[in-house]
Amino acid sequence: MNEKVFWFVIGSQTLYGDDVLRTVADRAAEMAEKMSKSLPYPLIYKVTSKSNSEIREIVRQANFDTSCLGIVTWCHTFSPSKMWLDGLRDLQKPWCHLATQYNREIPNEEIDMDFMNLNQAAHGDREHGFMGARLRKPRKIIAGYWQDEDVLRRLAKWQRVCVGVETSRNMKVMRFGDNMREVAVTEGDKVEAQIKLGWQVNTWAVGDLVKEMDKVTEAEIDSLCAGYAAQYDIATDNIRAIRYQAREEIAMKRMMDREGCRAFSNTFQDLYGMEQLPGLASQHLMSQGYGYGGEGDWKVSAMTAIMKSMGQDGNGASAFMEDYTYHLVPGSEYSLGAHMLEVCPSLAAGKPRIETHHLGIGMNEKDPARLVFEGKAGAGVVASLIDMGGRLRLICQDIEAVKPIMPMPNLPVARVMWRALPDLATGVECWITAGGAHHTVLSYDVDAEMLRDWARIMDIEFVHIGADTTPEKLEDELLVKDLIWKLK
Numbered sequence: 001m002n003e004k005v006f007w008f009v010i011g012s013q014t015l016y017g018d019d020v021l022r023t024v025a026d027r028a029a030e031m032a033e034k035m036s037k038s039l040p041y042p043l044i045y046k047v048t049s050k051s052n053s054e055i056r057e058i059v060r061q062a063n064f065d066t067s068c069l070g071i072v073t074w075c076h077t078f079s080p081s082k083m084w085l086d087g088l089r090d091l092q093k094p095w096c097h098l099a100t101q102y103n104r105e106i107p108n109e110e111i112d113m114d115f116m117n118l119n120q121a122a123h124g125d126r127e128h129g130f131m132g133a134r135l136r137k138p139r140k141i142i143a144g145y146w147q148d149e150d151v152l153r154r155l156a157k158w159q160r161v162c163v164g165v166e167t168s169r170n171m172k173v174m175r176f177g178d179n180m181r182e183v184a185v186t187e188g189d190k191v192e193a194q195i196k197l198g199w200q201v202n203t204w205a206v207g208d209l210v211k212e213m214d215k216v217t218e219a220e221i222d223s224l225c226a227g228y229a230a231q232y233d234i235a236t237d238n239i240r241a242i243r244y245q246a247r248e249e250i251a252m253k254r255m256m257d258r259e260g261c262r263a264f265s266n267t268f269q270d271l272y273g274m275e276q277l278p279g280l281a282s283q284h285l286m287s288q289g290y291g292y293g294g295e296g297d298w299k300v301s302a303m304t305a306i307m308k309s310m311g312q313d314g315n316g317a318s319a320f321m322e323d324y325t326y327h328l329v330p331g332s333e334y335s336l337g338a339h340m341l342e343v344c345p346s347l348a349a350g351k352p353r354i355e356t357h358h359l360g361i362g363m364n365e366k367d368p369a370r371l372v373f374e375g376k377a378g379a380g381v382v383a384s385l386i387d388m389g390g391r392l393r394l395i396c397q398d399i400e401a402v403k404p405i406m407p408m409p410n411l412p413v414a415r416v417m418w419r420a421l422p423d424l425a426t427g428v429e430c431w432i433t434a435g436g437a438h439h440t441v442l443s444y445d446v447d448a449e450m451l452r453d454w455a456r457i458m459d460i461e462f463v464h465i466g467a468d469t470t471p472e473k474l475e476d477e478l479l480v481k482d483l484i485w486k487l488k
């Protein structure tokens, strides 16, 4: 894993003299160090920029440095923005404008014109903001006192968004076979996805995977199965099925790692030479941060890996999900999500069980082993990336997940139950209006603000369905957006 850091770049000018500039630099270094203690990734003070050439140079370095995931700018003093123009225009890394100031309070007795000249973020950040607006440059603007919990929390979230940007720009997806026949929403323009999102999406033959599976040794399978036994409860006597999944996992991981892929897709319609659809294998790979999409859905697969990388320790509670069926009892209305096998255990409320059951769909000769569990309760989102023809649209809906309201003892797969906002019926109407897929990424630790910021940086359309959305308002919004995105 590359080191991931953020650069703190301060705006000023030479007019104030060396003493002021030294104070600015000292304070910026102190702030970066203190803020870093509350952030998931370090913020490193780099420079107090005073000229066009200094700013161009720091941007050039930021663009080139693979460990720099974004820059945070702030104007302690006034910093005339024409000197920022060339640098900001050329900036290729995500940008956050932190509008803050060193002191929390205006010191009643102490304040004089020297104090005003040194502490004029309110002045400097407006000039800085104008240039961002004038350049139409995507930027995150966070205003408030730099030690406040809320400011640090939002800065932390923005850092995670930048990790998602980096993951996206380096994304390679390994497809085993093509999409499920006749399905529309899992299709998409892979060239457009590479242009906008940086994804390299390519296909490998299932036969190549089978050859790789044949090379896996019994000792390697023993070792992975010991790992399964340590993490999960084994609730089946069919050890052979578990060992077969281990063989599949080792082979898929080996092929992906060889090619630098962080996500994969397969389809139950193309398992030629395999006796089980990977279930436990895909689930355990997802738990390690790999993205997965069923039925050849490479878009949801890449999004799963990206949203996982935006979570805790770069591998959060985000997972490939599918809307299956509704509970439509008044006052107790829920969606039940699952998949035929492949739900990531990062969503699990307890210790998952390994079970084997018959799987009627597809070409399975043997009963595939899979992890079965209940999803956690809590606030989250579901997200779906669709191809509108000429552009990509990311749809995000706020949800409230609950402990499943019934045990469903005969359901042989992992399950998550939630209520979409604003309510189930309105939420479904909005989702269908926007064209959202049945496949989503369900996440407990990526929220709508983060996905909006991510979409803005990637320059794709973003649609949010939340507590205040109505189908009428959404329809109008989509009409306007359709026009805008056709003009862009």
Ligand code: MN
Residues within 6 Å of the ligand: 294, 295, 322, 339, 439
């Ligand atoms: Mn599916």
